[in-house]
Each structure stands twice: as structure tokens, then as C-alpha cells.
Amino acid sequence: MKKILFAASECVPFIKTGGLADVCGALPKEFDKENWDIRVVIPNYSCIPWEYRSQFQYVTHFYMSAGNYICDKYVGVLKYEMDGVTYYFIDNEEFFTCQSPYGDIRFDIEKFVFFDKAVLSMLPLIDFQPDLIHCHDWETGLIPVYLKNEFMGNPFFWGIKSIITIHNLKFQGVWDTKTMANLTGFDKSLFTPDKLEFNKDANMLKGGLVYADYITTVSDSYANEIQTEYYGEGLNGLLAARHFDMQGIVNGIDYNAYNPATDSKIFSNYDAESFRKKKSINKTKLQEMLGLKVDKKMYMIGLISRLTDQKGLDLINCVMDNLVDEYTQFVVIGTGQGEYENMFRQYAWKYPDRVSANICYSDDLAHKLYAAADAFLMPSRFEPCGLTQLISFRYGTVPIVRETGGLKDTVQPFNEYDNVGDGFSFANYNAHEMLGIVNYSKHIYYDRKRQWNQMVDRGMAKDFSWNASKFRYEGLYNYLIGDR
Numbered sequence: 001m002k003k004i005l006f007a008a009s010e011c012v013p014f015i016k017t018g019g020l021a022d023v024c025g026a027l028p029k030e031f032d033k034e035n036w037d038i039r040v041v042i043p044n045y046s047c048i049p050w051e052y053r054s055q056f057q058y059v060t061h062f063y064m065s066a067g068n069y070i071c072d073k074y075v076g077v078l079k080y081e082m083d084g085v086t087y088y089f090i091d092n093e094e095f096f097t098c099q100s101p102y103g104d105i106r107f108d109i110e111k112f113v114f115f116d117k118a119v120l121s122m123l124p125l126i127d128f129q130p131d132l133i134h135c136h137d138w139e140t141g142l143i144p145v146y147l148k149n150e151f152m153g154n155p156f157f158w159g160i161k162s163i164i165t166i167h168n169l170k171f172q173g174v175w176d177t178k179t180m181a182n183l184t185g186f187d188k189s190l191f192t193p194d195k196l197e198f199n200k201d202a203n204m205l206k207g208g209l210v211y212a213d214y215i216t217t218v219s220d221s222y223a224n225e226i227q228t229e230y231y232g233e234g235l236n237g238l239l240a241a242r243h244f245d246m247q248g249i250v251n252g253i254d255y256n257a258y259n260p261a262t263d264s265k266i267f268s269n270y271d272a273e274s275f276r277k278k279k280s281i282n283k284t285k286l287q288e289m290l291g292l293k294v295d296k297k298m299y300m301i302g303l304i305s306r307l308t309d310q311k312g313l314d315l316i317n318c319v320m321d322n323l324v325d326e327y328t329q330f331v332v333i334g335t336g337q338g339e340y341e342n343m344f345r346q347y348a349w350k351y352p353d354r355v356s357a358n359i360c361y362s363d364d365l366a367h368k369l370y371a372a373a374d375a376f377l378m379p380s381r382f383e384p385c386g387l388t389q390l391i392s393f394r395y396g397t398v399p400i401v402r403e404t405g406g407l408k409d410t411v412q413p414f415n416e417y418d419n420v421g422d423g424f425s426f427a428n429y430n431a432h433e434m435l436g437i438v439n440y441s442k443h444i445y446y447d448r449k450r451q452w453n454q455m456v457d458r459g460m461a462k463d464f465s466w467n468a469s470k471f472r473y474e475g476l477y478n479y480l481i482g483d484r
Contacts, residue, residue, distance in 0.1 A: 141208030173204030219406030223248035252466035302373030307336030312379030
């Protein structure tokens, strides 16, 4: 039995702010339980819904030295089993009493330093010795550092391998070296340019990238992009140096949760055989629900996103008046930077029958939009993987994307002459280039409907379930733990 521990800051269904939670919730369930013992550990946030927290079982507790604190810190360990996977929760009210997993970055760094050391410290006490620890993003970046330094004095940890997955390189956990030394208890020899030091500060993600046995990202293109200065966020030199210890593996989605044939959250169920007749029912019902003009012939574009600079929203703002012509509707779901929230509110006020701004996150409404929209727009400045386009394919909704990261890897541009492709894409980060490809998609939708429907057929036939990606992870795990 091969033993793998996933360590992360969030995991579906307990806590979610982004795609990281989907990965850590879905991927562990895919492995063959007869050969793989996959477990997951996250913090025991007080904002985890009570329906789950009330069922957590006490495992053990202990006190742990944490950095240069005067007294040791309490660490509780709880567990919960679901779908054949054991989930552990690191408990400490001082650090994990919160309304959201993230807040003030200084406090976030302190609590995740504590979490990283607690994860390793609990393993001998719960009698679980993993062959490999799979770390996710900067919040778990110090686990490989602790593993190969402070914990190497204990034979229990000898031979344990580590992987760190970059879900978004932009976030790295950077703070001043003096504070980080106090929080971690690390010797000053670790805060050098070849280890944790980064522009005279300390960088948690960099520590993980230096000390992990292997690095993965969430798409092949993103793995190559982050080795360049434009996308590398200051770490491109290190990532290029570790080129041979890194690969991209595209994320998957839960095909049970996102299935238009069985989805109870949408107005009318359909599949690849019936979408031509039934998908439009979802559009007219959503139009009615959101107060838009009810007309199944309108071209509905959806956008579900964090409303941040990364997502290309400045491009939309530049050409929105031309984007939402008399034949087009635009539906947005998301929250984020105030300037973009207000931008979409303003356009919804200006075009009340064409634009719906839903400044919130509602999973129920999101499912309805996936089923109702004709196209989904993702003009991202950069995109490590992206899940929206994968879900769109599942619902017969055509993605319109910028050719970057995982968007480039998963969407094949439509070619009307060869009648191939399953979406639309543009290369340069340019508003009018984006508008041109959106207008071209409208032309295909209205004037070449047979080709449009064939494009939908191809998209719905693609397999982006986790079952497809897990084999690459299995091969990587076997390689690292010696079973080749």
C-alpha cells in the first residue's frame, strides 16, 4: 500500500475560495483504494460548516515548539472520513478562528508556518508514515524545508519525499527575514539567496521550490511560461534551474458534480443528444430569473470569476459597449476588486435588458449559468489552469479564451474551413483583438449554426475528469517513491 498525504490550506467540501480546493477535494478520491492510501490535512477553520465540523472525531493533541515563542503551542488533530478518504484537521483556536481562510497577510504567514510544522509533528502520533507529502501552494511551502532540515534528526522521516504544486505563482508568502526567522525557528543559514531569501526578504513558496523533490504546475503551458521573466514573478531563474524536476498536469473537474444530465441545480436537464432542444430552456428561464430580455435567440456570454486584474477584466471594460450589442447578453457572477465590481454594476444599470451583474458567489446560480450560456469568456492575463472552460465544455457552452497557460492547453481554436476545434481564442492581451474573436464567435453562432453545434458536440465529448489526470500523478508518485 502506497501512502500519500495531501497538505493544503483548503479542500472541498469543507472550505473553498478557489480551484485549489477543488483539486484537493476531487483528486484523492480517484485513486484505487486497494493500492493507494491517500489522506488529506487542512486547518480546522471555525468557518468550516457545522454539518461537517460536528462530525469531526478527536484523534490526539500535543504541544509544539513554534519558532521563538515563549511557550509551546497547542495542536489538536481531528479526523473525518468520506468517500474512502481520511481527512485530518489541525486545530488551534488562536490561528484558525476566522470567517475566511485568508485575511491579513502577516497573520496568514504566521498561521501557515505553524500549520506546516504541525503537519509533520502529528505524523508519528497518528501512526501514519507517508511515502510522499504532496504540498499545495505557498501556504504549505515550508513543509519540504522543515522535512529536510529540522525533522531529519528523527528516523521516522527518513525517506519521505515531497512534491509542491504551484496553483498560482503570484502568491508566495513573502515577509521580512527577521520576522520569518522568529516564526520558523530556522537558522540564519537558510535565509540565503539559494534557499529562502528573496529580494532581501523571506519567501515561503521559494523554500518549497528549493527543497521539494519535485515541482508540478496545473498545465504544461504554465510550467513553461513561469520559467520566463514575464510570468515568473521573480522566481523564473529558480524554476528554469529546476526544469528537469518539473512538469505540468492539467487539473480535472468532478464529472458527477458537473453533469447537465443529472444536475439538480439547473432548470432543464440535457445531454449531448438533447442539448439542441433543451439547452435553450435553461437560457430563457435564467433570463426571466435575472430580469433580462427573454429571447432564446439572444447570444448569452457568461463570466464566472474572481474579479481581479489577472482575469482580463480591463479588456472587457475597454470594449463593453461594443460587446453587448442588441443581439448579445452578458451575465457575470463573482466578487473581487471594488473597481471591477462597480464596473459591472454600472454596465448592468446602463444595459438592464442585456447585462446582469451578480456580485456574489452562488454555486447554484453558477450551475444555472453554465447550462444557460452559449459562450463563456476568459480573457485572462495569465491562467495557471482554469476550471471554468472545462466545466463549460461539460455543459455544451463554448469557451472564448486568451491563449495562455491552461486555457491554451485545453481549448482548441475553431477553424471553419477544416471544421475542427471546440472554442475560440486570441493571442495578444489586447481588447480589440478580444472583441474581434467574440464577434467572430457570434458570426458562427448565427450564420453557421450547424458548425456551432458540431463544435459543441466536440466539446461535450472531451474528457477532463480527474480520472484522466490521475494516471500522470500515479506515474509521478511511483517514480519518486521508487516503484517504477
